[in-house]
Amino acid sequence: MSTVRDVVVTGLGATTPLGGDVDSTWAAALAGESGARTLENDWAEKYGIPVTFAAQIKVAPDQVLPRPEIKRMDPSAQYAIIATREAWADAGSPEVDPERLGAVVSSGIGGIWTTLDAWDTLQERGARRVLPMTVPMLMPNSPTAYVELEIGAQAGAHALVSACASGAEAIGYGIEMIRSGRADVVVAGGTEAALHPMPLAAFAASRTLSLRNDDPQGASRPYDSDRDGFVLGEGSGIVVLESAEHAAARGARVYARLAGVGLSSDAYHITSPDPDGRGQIAAMRRAVENAGIGYQDVVHLNAHATSTKVGDLTETRSVRTLLGSDADHVALSATKSMTGHLLGGAGALETIFTIKALADRKAPPTINVANPDPELDLDLVRDVPRDLPAGDVAAINNSFGFGGHNVALVATSV
Missing domain, CATH: 3.40.47.10 (Thiolase/Chalcone synthase)
Known part of the structure; x- marks a missing residue:
């Protein structure tokens, strides 16, 4: 790393x-x-x-x-x-x-x-x-x-x-x-x-x-x-x-490093994401590159995942396109299933969840998924937390907003 x-x-x-x-x-x-x-x-x-x-x-x-x-x-x-x-x-x-x-x-x-x-x-x-x-x-x-x-x-x-x-x-x-x-x-x-x-x-x-x-x-x-x-x-x-x-x-206790920032804009639609996920992919790629890590280092992703028909799968396809086979070892969490959507507060709270996941080596669950969408091809953490691996690992937090705003943050363990 x-x-x-x-x-x-x-x-x-x-x-x-x-x-x-x-x-x-x-x-x-x-x-x-x-x-x-x-x-x-x-x-x-x-x-x-x-x-x-x-x-x-x-x-x-x-x-x-x-x-x-x-x-x-x-x-x-x-x-x-x-x-x-x-x-x-x-x-x-x-x-x-x-x-x-x-x-x-x-x-x-x-x-x-x-x-x-x-x-x-x-x-x-x-x-x-x-x-x-x-x-x-x-x-x-x-x-x-x-x-x-x-x-x-x-x-x-x-x-x-x-x-x-x-x-x-x-x-x-x-x-x-x-x-x-x-x-x-x-x-x-x-x-x-x-x-x-x-x-x-x-x-x-x-x-x-x-x-x-x-x-x-x-x-x-x-x-x-x-x-x-x-x-x-x-x-x-x-x-x-x-x-x-x-x-x-000053001898401060450190939870994690925030090592990567990736920003992009879709230039596609005022509310709908680009169905090809180009902006989302760009934001995640820039965040990973900015952090100086490899895709193989990413073990967890807190998704934007609002529970809308189009948005959820656009994001997962973007993750798969970017990470390829490395996505297979990423524990995917969608915490809005529990908190609801805090709008401007969502990305900050989910960054805290991402940091806590790395600090405690626990990926939080996604609840209410009784019938997983057949198009979902990522490893979703369902109902109970998932242990994350030891060692130097990284996690991504995605946040997307109306207007085509895309933000990805990469946190790394300490």
Whole structure:
């Protein structure tokens, strides 16, 4: 394996439909639990929304954050701050020159609750009742701005937006900040809080959501012949990235190296992936080359796998085309079957899953695959975790977004 391993992960944080932190989320994932459940509201009846379930965050922010913080943050920023505090503490709250500390936290949708609540207030109560903090709460860079303030980052704070690839691209940008010499430490990841009736109705209208209202926990079923769409989720995943030298100098515990970043765009369609998978193949190939490893080193892949008819198999064909016979020894996991689809938070959470898989040598399961699609020709980890081999190995995390955004990250063991 190559020498391009200068960026390591020293801290992890999350709040998800499976748990309020990384440990509880990872334990639930290894146990094959689903975070999807019927919504306890009247949205379906009131608005005629055909979907009555989603993967809501398991621990509400008001159980973690003080009321003054909640009042000045959109839920998307609340989730990011909760995950950031866990990740920062997990990294040992490193002492860093502020000018060598960065933040990159992305969201695919942004402050949708704040935006629509403000519009309702304007219509119903007039302009004087619109909150003065509305703009800082709704702006898509609000989560990364609050993270920057939280940790005192002065090397730069960024919010890349690439739909469902946003969280992974944020981590990739953080890696490049360290590689380029701009920063020694970067807090990076994604967040999303879009469980609002309007996005739910819009995704339903696009026919991308599962309609299994009678079985929420069995609704997200990647690679199953009867899959009918994804389950909308919410939450945040944050990682602390650090140069290997900086981490070693302070004796930090290292989970894994983030050794490869691959980016591409399809230039094909605003929502559908290129059926030939050219962009996906390019992103994965660039990530592997960037990491300086061989295809034979890859033992695990956390797939984007949203549980849509077209998307799942396009990705698996891309993996097979790129890796060839080396794909036979890759343990494939589709963790959205448990978490739902966190949109801009998905790639960050799944990067954490990929890192944990390497650190613990356990590939998480894919649940709800009762009738595997006959076109699936990869080694899918079903129902129970799979042990990963010892030694120097690598794993890929794929994230793809509307607009043809493709991001692949390669993690290697330590």
